[in-house]
Amino acid sequence: xxxxxxxEENGYHxxxxxxxxxxxxxxxxxxxxxxxIAGGSLAIxxxxxxxAYISSAGLGVFMSYLEDFQExxxxxxxxxxxxxxxxxxxxxxxxxxMAIFPDKETALSS
Amino acid sequence: xxxxxxxxxxxxxLAELRYFLRKTLTMPFLSENDKLQxxxxxxxxxxxxxxxxHDCNGEDYINLEVKEYPEKIIFEIKDQGKAFNILDYxxxxxxxxxxxxxxxxxxxxxxxxxxxEIEFESASGVNTCRLIKWxxx
Numbered sequence: 001x002x003x004x005x006x007x008e009e010n011g012y013h014x015x016x017x018x019x020x021x022x023x024x025x026x027x028x029x030x031x032x033x034x035x036x037i038a039g040g041s042l043a044i045x046x047x048x049x050x051x052a053y054i055s056s057a058g059l060g061v062f063m064s065y066l067e068d069f070q071e072x073x074x075x076x077x078x079x080x081x082x083x084x085x086x087x088x089x090x091x092x093x094x095x096x097x098m099a100i101f102p103d104k105e106t107a108l109s110s
Numbered sequence: 111x112x113x114x115x116x117x118x119x120x121x122x123x124l125a126e127l128r129y130f131l132r133k134t135l136t137m138p139f140l141s142e143n144d145k146l147q148x149x150x151x152x153x154x155x156x157x158x159x160x161x162x163x164h165d166c167n168g169e170d171y172i173n174l175e176v177k178e179y180p181e182k183i184i185f186e187i188k189d190q191g192k193a194f195n196i197l198d199y200x201x202x203x204x205x206x207x208x209x210x211x212x213x214x215x216x217x218x219x220x221x222x223x224x225x226x227e228i229e230f231e232s233a234s235g236v237n238t239c240r241l242i243k244w245x246x247x
Contacts, residue, residue, distance in 0.1 A: 001125070020128070023157045024121035030213075053128070053146070055153055056217035064213045084146045091147070091223050092216055093204055 001025075004032050010108060012043045018050040021058030030061045037065070042074055045107055049080035059094065066097065075099075079107035114175040117156065119164035119191075124153055127174070134176050137183070139245055148243060151224040152185050154217035155196065155239055163191030163237075182226075185241040193237045195230045196221060 002025040003018040013036050021029055036044050046062075062078075069076045079101040081089065089095050101107035115130040117123040131149040140148075156172055164170040170191060177184040201222055202215040221228065227242035 020125070022121070022124045022128075022153065023161065024124055026213075053150075055124075055150060055157065056220055057157065057213070060213035060216050063208055063216065064211045066208050067211050084143055087143050087147070088150060088220070092219055097204070097208065 002028055004028060006032065006036075012045045012108065013041045014045040014047055016047040016050065020053040021051070021061075022053070022055045023057040026055075026057035026061050029058055030064075033061065033065055037068060037072065037074065042072075044069075044074060044076050045104075046076075046078045047080050047104065048078060048082075048085065051081070051085060054085060054088065059089070059092065062094070062098065077101060077107045079104055113177070114173060116171050116173050118168050119160045119170040119172065120166055120168045121157065121160055123160070124157060127153055127156055130174075131176075135183075137178065147224045148183070148185070151221045151241055152187070154221050155187055155241065158194055158196070158217060159187070159189050159191060163189060163194045181246075182242055182244045187239045187241070189237050190235050191237070193232045194239075195232075195237075196228055196239065197230050 001019045002021055005016040005018070007014050007016070015032050017029070033044065077099045080103060081100065089100065101110060113134060115127065117127050128149055131152060135145045135148060152174065156174070159172055160166060172187060172189045175186045177186060196218060199218050201219050207215045221241070225241045226244045229240040229242070231238050
């Protein structure tokens with residue numbers, strides 16, 4: 001079960017992920033990011049404080065946009081990962097190619 | 111304890127698979143990180159089978175059996191679809207995946223990095239994938 005809530009704060013478009021991302025619902029995450037890019041967003045934040053689980057389907061969505069973010073100068077940041085979920089990012093080495101912050105304050109101020 | 115589950119080949123069954131694994135992976139020597147990673151590796155194999163071997167056909171099914179030993183856990187995944195031998199797939203380069211804007215390919219990396227051994231065999235139309243994790247006593 002995945003719910004995504006969107007809000008705008010200090011010029012950032014924030015997507016709040018609640019629940020679990022897997023192959024059955026990663027398309028919702030994909031569409032949410034696609035919509036922000038199409039709308040011309042230049043700063044996207046992913047709030048993962050309520051993200052309990054993410055499989056490669058969800059991680060693949062982030063991966064597939066990294067080039068677009070670079071090309072379009074979109075500032076893309078992830079914050080609030082639990083230790084368990086962050087470990088999964090680390091297994092893949094994603095922490096080295098994505099901007100990941102411990103919390104919202106750090107993500108907004110860095 | 112019931113240590114096996116049959117799921118139908120739809121991605122919506124993956125939540126059911128995780129529910130089963132959360133109930134099954136209760137061994138005291140497993141950390142919370144271990145449990146999540148084992149669940150993830152098993153789900154990645156099953157998701158690959160559902161999507162690539164069975165084209166999400168809800169009439170097909172996959173069977174998972176969890177075998178516990180003092181020093182290891184074996185996850186035995188059986189299906190009767192197109193044989194998907196994970197051992198045939200090399201770990202893709204992360205920078206290449208990024209450059210190609212691909213959404214797929216990460217699942218195989220996760221399975222190979224999380225599990226200690228992977229076995230695959232296909233006989234009489236039944237494919238068996240065994241994911242093995244060893245634990246130090």
